[in-house]
Each structure stands twice: as structure tokens, then as C-alpha cells.
Amino acid sequence: xxxxxxxxxxxxxxxxxxxxxxxxxxxxxxxxxxxxxxxxxxxxxxxxxxxxxxxxxxxxxxxxxxxxxxxxxxxxxxxxxxxxxxxxxxxxxxxxxxxxxxxxxxxxxxxxxxxxxxxxxxxxxxxxxxxxxxxxxxxxxxxxxxxxxxxxxxxxxxxxxxxxxxxxxxxxxxxxxxxxxxxxxxxxxxxxxxxxxxxxxxxxxxxxxxxxxxxxxxxxxxxxxxxxxxxxx
Numbered sequence: 001x002x003x004x005x006x007x008x009x010x011x012x013x014x015x016x017x018x019x020x021x022x023x024x025x026x027x028x029x030x031x032x033x034x035x036x037x038x039x040x041x042x043x044x045x046x047x048x049x050x051x052x053x054x055x056x057x058x059x060x061x062x063x064x065x066x067x068x069x070x071x072x073x074x075x076x077x078x079x080x081x082x083x084x085x086x087x088x089x090x091x092x093x094x095x096x097x098x099x100x101x102x103x104x105x106x107x108x109x110x111x112x113x114x115x116x117x118x119x120x121x122x123x124x125x126x127x128x129x130x131x132x133x134x135x136x137x138x139x140x141x142x143x144x145x146x147x148x149x150x151x152x153x154x155x156x157x158x159x160x161x162x163x164x165x166x167x168x169x170x171x172x173x174x175x176x177x178x179x180x181x182x183x184x185x186x187x188x189x190x191x192x193x194x195x196x197x198x199x200x201x202x203x204x205x206x207x208x209x210x211x212x213x214x215x216x217x218x219x220x221x222x223x224x225x226x227x228x229x230x231x232x233x
Contacts, residue, residue, distance in 0.1 A: 015050050016057035022048070023058060024094045027067050027078050037075040038068070065091050087178065092186050108186050109231055115179060116164075117224040119171050124212045124220040126172030132213055135170070138163045139209045146202040156200055161187050163205065167212070201227060 026032040062068040066083035070076045168180030204227035211220035
């Protein structure tokens with residue numbers, strides 16, 4: 001595994017983040033197999049052209065994401081996939097181009113089906129006046145984009161993301177907040193595939209919106225379930 005990394009000493013971004021990204025992509029691609037011991041500290045410092053401090057910060061970052069584990073006298077080992085934090089936005093970004101996008105979107109849709117309907121129900125019950133006003137403004141923009149003579153996918157993805165992010169923020173439950181901002185990367189990838197050729201399910205979004213605005217938790221939950229069941233990409 002020696003000499004597989006390029007020197008990044010001239011990189012503009014934080015050195016330890018760049019080092020962490022390169023090692024992570026080695027792990028995610030399988031180039032650094034699960035259970036293997038990555039090259040030692042001295043070798044990695046030479047390969048990347050960075051200091052021990054930068055390398056140690058990178059390893060610490062990857063350990064926090066569940067990719068690596070360091071043990072005295074053993075070295076730094078690549079952890080099993082079950083330990084990887086797939087809800088980490090940075091890790092999702094580093095996966096780009098390395099994993100089957102269709103598979104990731106399918107798995108992400110399964111997660112949404114388990115979580116998002118309840119988020120809509122909670123939003124219907126707990127959204128503040130200000131959040132309901134914002135949701136109304138967002139839905140009006142969604143309608144304008146969806147019904148325009150020429151469909152603008154980029155604008156739709158942006159407004160759709162804001163719409164769903166606001167729902168999670170409106171639950172009144174702090175544990176739902178990560179699904180409103182940490183998963184932004186995955187939401188974008190999903191929406192790009194889901195909105196191809198103008199397939200935006202405006203009526204489904206309208207049902208979710210109207211149920212939340214009416215404060216009807218059961219209808220909001222059902223509308224979300226219906227939307228996710230029909231989702232395709």
C-alpha cells in the first residue's frame with residue numbers, strides 16, 4: 001500500500017482535512033480494505049508531504065467518523081462498515097463517484113420512509129407561525145417553478161431542499177434537526193435523480209403543505225407516506 005497517496009503540501013484547504021479525505025476515499029473505494037492496517041505515521045507523512053500534527057488530526061477526524069481505529073503497538077486499522085457514520089455530511093461528500101448512486105438513493109429513500117412522515121406530523125403540530133409563513137412562501141415558489149413553461153431543475157432542487165429542511169426544523173424535536181442540514185448532500189443527490197424530466201410531484205408536496213398548514217398531523221403523515229411510496233429516480 002506504500003506510495004499510493006500524492007503529496008498535498010500545496011493544497012489550499014486545511015491540510016488535515018485534505019489528508020483525511022484522501023485516506024477516507026481509499027477506505028470507501030476498498031483500496032484500503034476493511035480490517036487492514038494503514039501505512040505507518042512516518043510513511044504517510046512522507047507520502048502526503050505533511051507534518052505529524054496534520055496527519056494525527058486527519059486520523060482523529062476519521063476515527064470520529066468511524067472509519068479508523070488506532071491501537072498502541074498495532075497501528076491504525078480500517079474499521080468494519082457497520083461503524084462508518086453514513087449520516088456524516090462530509091463522509092457523504094467524500095463518497096462521490098465511489099459508490100453506486102442508485103443503491104445509495106434507494107437506501108436513503110428507505111430511511112426517509114421511516115423518518116420523514118413522522119417529521120411532517122410533528123411539523124403540523126409544532127410549527128411556529130413564522131415557520132408556517134416560510135413554508136407557505138416556499139410552496140408558492142415551488143408551484144411557480146413546477147408550472148413554468150421551461151422546467152429549471154437547479155431552482156427546483158434548491159427550493160425542494162429548503163421545503164424538506166424546513167419541515168425537519170419545524171418538528172420542535174432537536175433530534176430531527178440533523179436531517180434538515182447534515183444530510184443536505186444526500187438530499188441533493190436524491191433530488192437530482194428524483195426530479196429528472198420535471199418529475200416533481202407537485203400535488204404530493206401540496207398535500208403535505210396543506211396538511212401542515214391546517215395542523216392536521218394524521219393527514220400530514222399520510223401525505224408524506226404517499227409521496228415517498230411513489231418516489232422514483
